[in-house]
Amino acid sequence: MAVTKNRSIYVCANCGYETPKWYGRCPDCGEWNTLTEEVRQQVTASKAAKLTAQTAPKVNYTRLSEISSDDSQRYKTGVGELDRVLGGGIVAGSVMLLSGDPGIGKSTLLLQICQCLCKKLKILYVSGEESARQLKLRANRLGVTGSDLYISATTDIESLMETVRQLSPDIVMVDSIQTMNLASLTPSAGSVTQIRECTQVLIGIAKSNEIPIFIVGHVNKEGAIAGPKMLEHMVDAVLYFEGERQQSYRILRAVKNRYGSTNEIGVFEMVQNGLQEVSNPSLMMLTGRPSGVSGTCVACVIEGTRPILAEVQALVSKTGFGTPRRMSTGFDNNRTALLLAVLEKRGGYFFGNLDTYINVVGGLRLDEPAADLPVAIALASNLLDKAVSDDIAAFGEVGLAGEIRSVSNIQQRVKEAYRLGFTTCIIPKQCVKSVDTSEMRELNLIGVENISQAISIIR
Structure with a gap:
């Protein structure tokens, strides 16, 4: 005869982890005091099979070609x-x-x-x-x-x-x-x-x-x-x-x-x-942008099918501690460390005893590699105290050898930047041929191969 039993299990309120034994700390997510007891009914296999046979619903199926889309x-x-x-x-x-x-x-x-x-x-x-x-x-x-x-x-x-x-x-x-x-x-x-x-x-x-x-x-x-x-x-x-x-x-x-x-x-x-x-999020992100100030550069990222321009700000200052601070808002901290290492090794710009702060204005988060180049330019601009021209936008991926690698949707990025009044775009050299400038006659495309060429434009 089938036997039905009640058993107690403990479920984590944070991650849903289940265990037959109580722990002070969840073994899965590591949170403390989140395991709560639940009583569940356990049915033997023979009775479960019998119940399934009695209550099995009618099977419904349809050809894929007959389903309306x-x-x-x-x-x-x-x-x-x-x-x-x-x-x-x-x-x-x-x-x-x-x-x-x-x-x-x-x-x-x-x-x-x-x-x-x-x-x-x-x-x-x-x-x-x-x-x-x-x-x-x-x-x-x-x-x-x-x-x-x-x-x-x-x-x-x-x-x-x-x-x-x-x-x-x-x-x-x-x-x-x-x-x-x-x-x-x-x-x-x-x-x-x-x-x-x-x-x-x-x-x-x-x-x-x-x-x-x-x-x-x-x-x-x-x-x-x-x-x-x-x-x-x-x-x-x-x-x-x-x-x-x-x-x-x-x-x-x-x-x-x-x-x-x-x-x-x-x-x-x-x-x-x-x-x-x-x-128009791009216009919103650039509202109030300062003019003639070092440490700012405009990036263009693709969010789905929409190109969005955002202002990247960088601040470099002498540290007051033994270890310099590295803080980023809206940009990945690990990517920041990589760019600083490339700027030192391949560009010759020393940040070893300097605090660096990066901020993306407007609360946007730049996750794609195309934001590498504007962040690097903003860092170098503030270090050299040389302002980036107000009509310059940049996008490109920075490699460990200091090279500027190509990015996707280059035509959309350039077109959006030109529409908002940026007449100079610093882009990877291999992407220059992919841009159709027939409708953007005042556009000045600058193709760069490495980080040193990109920074030399603002010096």
Whole structure:
């Protein structure tokens, strides 16, 4: 006869690691006091096989050639920057996880897109953190109105399921997943078990009814999405809202997207009446750029299909400690150390007893190798106290031998720089032939082979 047993396991609230034994420190992520006990029912193999045979669902399958791939199933949000990040709009039946620091604008963004969506669609906004009256006050401040926008202030996932069944909405927004709970589970809301099971219920609703669902997720003190890591694997898209609360600009980035590219970014500005799209991020990044000051250079990076110009600032000063400081904001510290070594060994510029600080203006992060050359030029410019001309932009990868290597999308980068008034571009020499200058008659392309040639232009 089959026997059913209850067994206790311990689950890490930070990473979802499971172990039959309690530890003070999680063996997987290293966090202290994050293991919580869960009681699970264990069924023997014979009974599991019997239950499976009795409750096996009807098998459904369809030929791939018979499935429609019409892109009209995407819903436009009315916010172009969000549509760009999502790959063209909201896909029917998709589950999207939106995360970011507290106060960054997650709930504001979701409530704002309701203004456009509820004109043609029925929206259900489920809030576990605010009452219906609080949401109404925020909607009034943002200017959000609409007869097809429904509010449900509940934390019970079963109540949410019943509301979806009765209302049959076109889109559901859940704010936030950490407040949702399933009454049949003993752990409190926000625990690993509750987050996992509630998300699984929402995914079932989305897939069976073709209803897109937005889920707001909190972040932990390290900035990662709170809850088990498997939460990110379960959903179709993971969106991060980045930016400092003290600054007005916000960047929306997709780190996972099953229906589009993960390289696209959306740029917003937080104003008094909510989030406002920034259609020209390059112009925004270069606003207030100083003239005739050493240590600045303009870089051009590709974010998805969009070229963006950003100002790189470098400051070199004599150190007051035995070991000089190396600090970078918006640029990789390891890449900074590499460029300093190349400048010393191949260029002859000594930074051994100097503190170096690098800052990318506007909160943008330069991750691609094309940002190497402008960073190196900015460092040398400040060291020599020679200002880079205001009409110069640079992009190229710096190798360990000091050579300047080619970069992709060179035509797009040069065209964007020229459009914003940069008439001189320092680029890898092998890329000069790839640029069509027929429509850019005032453009001066300078091809360089190594770091010394690039720096000699500003001397």
